[in-house]
Amino acid sequence: MGHWLVIDLEATTEEGGWPLEDMEIIEIGASLVRPNGQEVDHFQRYVRPLRRPHLTAFCRALTHIDQASIDSAAPLPLVWPQFERWLCGHRPRLLGWASWGEYDRRQLEQDWQRLQLHSCLAEVPHLNLKRRFAEARQLPRPVGLNNALQLAGLQFGGQQHRALTDARNTARLLPLALPL
Template identity: 30%
Template sequence: MADVKQFVFFDFEMLCSDKGMPFSDMEGIRLGAVKYDIETQKISYFDRYIRPVKRAPLSQFCKELTKISDSDLVDASGFKAVFEDFLAWIGGVKKSRFFSWSTSDLSRLKMDAEKHEIPLTTIKKIEKRYIDFQAIFTKRVSRNNLSVENALGLYGLSFIGEKHNPMYDAYNTLRIYLSFLKGRIESDLIMLKQFIFEEIPHETEQINVMLTKCLKQDLQVFIEELNEMYRMRDAIKIIKRTRRMVEKYENVLINRSDLFSQENVYYVRLLVNFHHDLLASYNEHLQHSSKIMILDESMIQSLNRLSLKRG
């Protein structure tokens, strides 16, 4: 894959109804995007209405939600022409990385491209270079799926521009991404409050002391439950609990900000490794139609080391 020279964030407004509508019928009626040049940090903008194949008047609900009127679409180009202009504005798919806030925008692009007989090879090139940034942000920072406005709020930022204008939605998603990309310490501090702590200490040393304490407390409770596990159906509950613990602490292992001590990183790695070993052991027992699950002693030695460590 060619070196990435620019980020392209895009967003669709779609046909909608308060009475419900199949996603396949929710044609894109406005495409907005921003292009961020990585070297120069210059931002370029794209905003086009799209005339839908379905010519019925927009529902009142759709007008109020999207701020799009029927008159905006009368003289608009069809999807194929808008998409060709979009590609020309991008200036090179291979040098771009594409983002949106949830996969619904990529799904819309794929469906409308297919409907208008746009070559699948072009769409696949975009899909190959696509990232669902909402999913990344949820996993690494916010824990829950947030709106663009609420995600900005985590960084103390306010939404810029007109809401439900896809160009501004794309622009504000870029702002979240740049905050995430460049503000690694701030992002990890937000993550700690979303995933682990109620309040964040001011000193790095205290953060790591509290983190060790939380890990230890969670592990002590978990090991007590683990010692009571014998039946396969009990193992399913333990596996789910282990997965939740991994999701809670795995960002410590990634340590994007270098905020976390090597000791805490090491112990989270032990937890993640145990989760993988537990899944493997469960699948092996399942293949042999076992009713009882017995763990190898070596599997829990590392967890015992963590639960007994000073803190």
């Protein structure tokens, strides 16, 4: 049986948001799940941003990530190889990777290019679960993760805007959105 990788990123931001090119990853959460959504393994790391290492008050309040956690974290060029080593053991059974929307995929692709990092995920199909869920439910437009969980009769579990928690909640919707 194959597995799906569900990834969620938290990134630097300010109220009103920043353009993607100004955002930097501050937390990676990944949940490796069976197609039924059951978790097999997970990965979580804080990441120290290089260009703007001091989190805005808005970002700290939104993510509940404190500055000390970021200050003691390694930058992405050191964290990403840890992720790749973790993923390497699961790669032969990986069917694809998913995220809630396109942001996470675009942020990763931007950072891989900007920092010249290699990722085996670049060779794995990506599923925009937000769009796929809307199609499966015949919604007029995609909805946020919390609304999608409510539509599926599920409650959000844990603290929102934390990477691993968001990835795990997204993974709960995977069986409802996967192509048959």
